[in-house]
Structure formats: C-alpha cells, structure tokens
Amino acid sequence: MAANRRESSPFGSSSSRDTDDEGVRGTCEDASVCKRYAVSIGYWHDPYIEHLVRPCKERKAPEINRGYFARVQGVSQLTKAFLRKTGCHCQILNLGAGMDTTFWKLKDEDLLPSKYFEVDFPTIVKRKLHNIKSKPALAKPIAELHSEDALRIDGHMLDSARYAIIGADLRELPELEEKLKKCNMSTQLPTLLIAECVLIYMTPEQSASLLKWAASSFETAMFINYEQVNMDDRFGQIMVENLWRRQCHLAGVETCKSLESQRERLLLNGWETASAVDMMELYSRLPRAEVNRIESLEFLDEMELLEQLMRHYCLCWATRGGQELGLKEITC
Ligand SMILES: C[S@@+](CC[C@H](N)C(=O)[O-])C[C@H]1O[C@@H](n2cnc3c(N)ncnc32)[C@H](O)[C@@H]1O
Secondary structure, three states: HHHHHHOOOOOOOOOHHHHHHHHHHHHHHHHHHHHHHHHHOOOOOOOOOOHHOOHHHHHHHHHHHHHHHHHHHHHHHHHHHHHHOOOOOEEEEEOOOOOOHHHHHHHHHHOOOOOEEEEEHHHHHHHHHHHHHHHHHHHHHHHHOOOOOOEEEEEOOOOOOOEEEOOOOOOOHHHHHHHHHOOOOOOOOOOEEEEOHHHHHHHHHHHHHHHHHHHHOOEEEEEEEEHHHOOOOOHHHHHHHHHHOOOOOOOOOOOOHHHHHHHHHHHHOOEEEEEEEHOOOOHHHHHHHHHHHOOOOOOOOHHHHHHHHHHHEEEEEEEEEEEOOOHHHHHO
C-alpha cells in the first residue's frame, strides 16, 4: 500500500525502503534540534540534550517552540503518572527514541523505572552510543547504576542494569522481541511503551502489528502515542507534500485522520481503553503558571498559527490490565 501511494505521488518516482528509511531517520535530527533550540531559550530544563544534539543555527518560530513544549509536557505528565501508579516497579520502552533524554531526567528526579529501554534504527543508535561513550554527563549516570565492571556494549546496542539502547527496526517484530529479551525485558512487569512521532512513518498494517504485539506481550501495560491528527485537510496535505520532497514518506497518514481513528486503532489492536486529545486541548489543560511563563519568553504575533499547528497533533494513551494499579484513571 505504501508503494502504491508513492507511485501515485505528485513527485513521481518510487524508491526503495532504504531510501524511505533514510528520510524517516532524518526526522530524528529535526525533532532533536527543535527540542534543543526550545531548551536553549528556556521552554523547559534539559541539561542532557546539548550532549546529544548539535545547536540550531536558525531561529525557530514561537508556535513551533510552544508546540514542542506542549508535546514534551504531555508525554512527561503521562509517563510520570504511570511511574507513580506503579511505584516505579515497571519498565519503559521508548520506541523510536531518537536523541530522547528522558532516562537521564528521570534519574535526576528519582523516578527511574526498574529498567528503561530505547529502540531506534541501528544508525541512530550508533550515533547516540558514540555520544554516550564520549560524554561523561551521559555515561556516568548509566555506570552509577551498574554494579559490575563491564557493561554489555557493541556498535548498535548497550545493555546495563537500568538502561538499554537497542538498534532494531520496529517493523521487524520477532527480531525486536529477541533483542529486547536479550537485554532482560520482562513480560511480567507493568510496561509503558512510548511512541513520540513514530507510528506515522509506518504503514497502518505495520503500526497495527506493533500495537498488537505490545498489547499481547505484557499483561499490564500503557501505550503513549504522540503524532499527527486531522490530516485530511489542506494543512495536512501540505505537511505530507513537504515531507515527500525531503524523501520522508508519511506511510501511516491514513490513521491520522481524526482523534476517533487514532482511538479506534488502539482499541482494534488489543488495548482495553483508549483516549486522545488534540494538542490545543492539551495546551489549555497545562498548569496556567507554567503556560504564562513560557508565553512570556517570546512574542507570538498570530495565535491562529499556534492553533492551526496544535490542532494537527495529538496525544493518545491506551491501557491494558492494571485495574488494581488504577492505570485506567490516568489522564492529562
Ligand atoms: C520524529 S523522530 C522522533 C524521535 C523521538 N521520539 C522524539 O520525539 O524526540 C522519529 C524517530 O523514530 C525512528 N523510527 C521511525 N521508524 C522506525 C522504525 N521502523 N524502526 C526504528 N525506529 C524508527 C526514527 O529513526 C526517529 O529517530
């Protein structure tokens, strides 16, 4: 199906999966550079991102920075709610983690799960590992939590007591599972899976398989998905075309039609509860004092730009089991 859509594209030529993947891998750079920029002007605190991501040369528009702020706040609120409900006796699988720094920030806040796993394409993992190995600010927190002398580490993976990073393709589930199990992923622990702007790069069939795998692998689990929504309109079409030009195919755009289609995908693939809010709604629910603080950082001329952007992204969360822990009550 992905190939068909590519053939009928206004930009003509079809290309191999690897070229498609190269464009998708490029999104890691986009997201992390935007996050580093927003951190550098005070949107949120992250002392680790500068060790993983190059600085951004150009100024980013205020609506983009506010969008990233809401995204990071939303995912963080749900993550912390899960950690509190489970008393941190749980594991987190960050799927398509890119240069994410959550592991280090949770350690600083004394909120680490029993084990934190990250997965991304091997080339992205290789880059992140290089930084982890060469920057003490990233290496020390991992080593501090590890009692033996030697961590298990090679070019595309690192496994330690509380943190593992694995190079794998999220569309190749048997291989993904095997690699996670080699790093002692438990199927018994309550598990939080996070996909922040990742599923849209897979076909609807591939993301459905990933969600189904996750729902059937863990008895007690929660899934957080942040990505595009309301993609049927002109704004959505322009986003698809712009990414096409950069060889990045939004293969899963069909599932990003509405909040309802997002919820439905979760419910049809083994999840018992599913909620979804667009980012404008989420932004309006964030603590007022914090919103006032970030809104004073930069002047935003046109509120409509922010609104338009925020209505095209959403935060979804789904749960399975965990009645006794109160997972179903989690909301943001
Ligand atoms: C937009 S970036 C987001 C990165 C990170 N989650 C964040 O929000 O900062 C998407 C990430 O998903 C990864 N990704 C997409 N499809 C993947 C796949 N099939 N297997 C592994 N990683 C994938 C990309 O390499 C990239 O790092």
